[in-house]
Amino acid sequence: MFREKYQKYNENIAPSEKLFQETLEKAKENKKGFIFSVKRSSIAACTLLVLGLMTFTVDAASGGAIRKALGLEKISIYSDDENATAEIYQDESGDNVIEVKDQHGGWTKITEDDAEQLVIDFHVGSSGYNFSTEFTDYMSAEDISWRIYDEMSSFFRDVLKGESKERKEAVFKKLEDIADKFESEAYKEGAHMAIDDLKNSRNFLIYEDDILEDENFQSTGEDMKVADIAWYKIDIDTIKFDKDGWAKVVADSVAGAKGHLEISMRKEGNEITEINAKRTDGDE
């Protein structure tokens, strides 16, 4: 009978002892503190961005300020891997870095139990860049991780805006080198995802098939054939959204097609929610 089969199937599904004990402990303590419970890929992304931020642009003094602002005098790592470590130290050049090592690549958490109000205030050395983010109410772990991620990504975009192509490439190269050093494949994957996000925020490469498969896609032009698959490139700086969230851009063909792709898109919050595309004639 399926019921028996399903009941048996569920026997394997249970919280780990560590998760159970940790949850129990927190629940008993009834802490109001913020709980960073971040998936391994997102912690990797955040950690990467912190590392990148600190090793790239922060001098030793402001590194200390970050540490103080974060309240990270001590980072506790709870992991399946009992050997997991987190360290804040000064590297050879005197920069403060946070290093999270979790060989097992399992469940990882950073907690800041006593924080009634957590303010992350980044003043980035003499570069003139800074941002501040404040958590005054309980946010879910996922919300917190994404908020940090968004802030960090936004920071990097600002830092890179206006920089030369060489400088940007050097930054990405350095970030990729850092990402490659993660021993955990999951960390590596998350870190590279974060870097790709940064790269893609400067330029969109749109594949026609992706648009055709988009459920919001409405064909307004001639039918696109498989043989017409092509890459188009859009410079994100040319995209201006109007007050209703709509933007129209023309994408140049990079390879495999004549002409351009006229794209209208709608943005809600930070997400593109609708894309319509029409290919123009190459002879236009």
Next chain:
Amino acid sequence: MSQSLLFSDEDIEEVVKYYSKMVYRLAFARVGNSFDADEIYQEVFFRLVRKKPKFKAEEHRKAWLIKVTINCSKKFLGSTWNKRTTMLNDTIPFYDEEKIELYEELQKLSSDARTLIHLYYYENMKNAEIARLLGRKESTVRTQLTRARQQLRKFMKEEDYV
């Protein structure tokens, strides 16, 4: 008939112990991997601690926990993070082939269908109870459950579960 409270609202340790597997298994049924189930599991009990709901009967507490587990995973399933993440293969707790096969077939169902299957076959809830919990008509639940069974039968190509 209402079951009187087994634990006081303050006795959080006992509550976590008692409902631990129930919450975790439902979360897993909905999201299909251990990492996300871990997060939902903690979130559900933290909400219980933070909100301190007053329960009149144990079945009320159980229903609250089930509902919150469903809501937490709903929020998760619709999140940007989830849409952008590909799960790793080491996030399922199965080792024998039969269970892995069942897991894979279940993943072909929608999260909602898996929830109905779980509440019916694991929590042994009646259609009327599920309907009350999810705020749906009993007839709707019956139809959805039938459809979920049919899909599962099609996937599994066997008749031993109806």
